[in-house]
Amino acid sequence: xxxxxxxxxxxxxxxxxxxxxxxxxxxxxxxxxxxxxxxxxxxxxxxxxxxxxxxxxxxxxxxxxxxxxxxxxxxxxxxxxxxxxxxxxxxxxxxxxxxxxxxxxxxxxxxxxxxxxxxxxxxxxxxxxxxxxxxxxxxxxxxxxxxxxxxxxxxxxxxxxxxxxxxxxxxxxxxxxxxxxxxxxxxxxxxxxxxxxxxxxxxxxxxxxxxxxxxxxxxxxxxxxxxxxxxxxxxxxxxxxxxxxxxxxxxxxxxxxxxxxxxxxxxxxxxxxxxxxxxxxxxxxxxxxxxxxxxxxxxxxxxxxxxxxxxxxxxxxxxxxxxxxxxxxxxxxxxxxxxxxxxx
Numbered sequence: 001x002x003x004x005x006x007x008x009x010x011x012x013x014x015x016x017x018x019x020x021x022x023x024x025x026x027x028x029x030x031x032x033x034x035x036x037x038x039x040x041x042x043x044x045x046x047x048x049x050x051x052x053x054x055x056x057x058x059x060x061x062x063x064x065x066x067x068x069x070x071x072x073x074x075x076x077x078x079x080x081x082x083x084x085x086x087x088x089x090x091x092x093x094x095x096x097x098x099x100x101x102x103x104x105x106x107x108x109x110x111x112x113x114x115x116x117x118x119x120x121x122x123x124x125x126x127x128x129x130x131x132x133x134x135x136x137x138x139x140x141x142x143x144x145x146x147x148x149x150x151x152x153x154x155x156x157x158x159x160x161x162x163x164x165x166x167x168x169x170x171x172x173x174x175x176x177x178x179x180x181x182x183x184x185x186x187x188x189x190x191x192x193x194x195x196x197x198x199x200x201x202x203x204x205x206x207x208x209x210x211x212x213x214x215x216x217x218x219x220x221x222x223x224x225x226x227x228x229x230x231x232x233x234x235x236x237x238x239x240x241x242x243x244x245x246x247x248x249x250x251x252x253x254x255x256x257x258x259x260x261x262x263x264x265x266x267x268x269x270x271x272x273x274x275x276x277x278x279x280x281x282x283x284x285x286x287x288x289x290x291x292x293x294x295x296x297x298x299x300x301x302x303x304x305x306x307x308x309x310x311x312x313x314x315x316x317x318x319x320x321x322x323x324x325x326x327x328x329x330x331x332x333x334x335x336x337x338x339x340x341x342x343x344x
Contacts, residue, residue, distance in 0.1 A: 048142070050143075051145055052146065067107055104194075118321075154174070177342060199336075201342070202344045235290045286343060288341065295337075297337035301329070309324050
């Protein structure tokens with residue numbers, strides 16, 4: 001009883017207290033239905049998967065309510081103009097069109113929040129309940145930001161409401177696509193600026209993928225982005241499964257399983273790591289089942305430097321309330337550093 005009283009005093013003074021009561025029952029019996037008390041496991045198993053984009057994307061810290069992005073888009077040596085020679089001692093004056101322009105756009109830092117009511121009586125039955133809830137909440141945040149980073153359109157308030165809509169992130173799938181060339185969006189600080197166009201390759205059959213689709217997709221990625229540390233394929237686990245079942249004309253699998261981590265079937269393709277992402281399209285008309293990118297150049301995540309995590313006691317009798325909020329922003333940074341497959 002004394003440990004309970006001490007914990008009550010600690011909770012009153014500090015706002016929280018951890019009570020870890022070991023079995024100390026005065027009952028002479030023990031066992032199910034006889035005596036003692038039920039002890040719950042320390043934590044519950046998580047059913048969520050973290051955000052795979054965070055494994056390879058460029059992650060920066062922000063302290064503002066909006067984040068501005070700037071990229072250099074031209075060549076200061078004028079090499080695209082055959083009448084200009086960058087070699088020699090004379091200085092090429094800044095005349096005509098030196099093509100050292102930049103592309104600029106600005107995005108708001110979005111807020112993701114959640115609140116969890118917890119019965120105070122349950123806290124004494126489940127060890128480390130608060131810690132378990134917080135860890136699960138972090139994974140849930142990761143899950144929700146992954147969905148928004150892939151599927152949300154920050155330009156439409158109704159079509160992607162489950163992923164944030166105009167209050168969410170700018171999802172990869174919301175960027176326009178072209179089979180001829182990638183391009184940066186318009187300059188400016190408005191929410192309609194920075195809508196880049198991603199280079200994409202149409203796969204042969206909307207219900208399947210053939211080996212040549214993968215070869216063409218890698219061919220579409222400029223050579224300066226190939227074979228870097230964060231150059232990787234990203235696709236849904238079901239797409240990976242279909243590739244593992246892909247057969248050549250000899251009825252043998254295109255991707256051979258050799259039993260090792262690095263040599264496993266579809267663990268690597270053409271020398272690039274394959275990252276499973278359950279928050280992506282599956283194969284189908286209009287979907288984007290595969291991205292290939294040098295992710296540290298292609299995609300940037302800006303995390304707000306502070307995250308709010310608060311506990312409110314007695315918001316209702318017998319309950320505490322755990323509130324969490326994180327702020328984040330994401331964008332395609334170098335639109336030339338990534339390509340995608342599209343179903344037609």
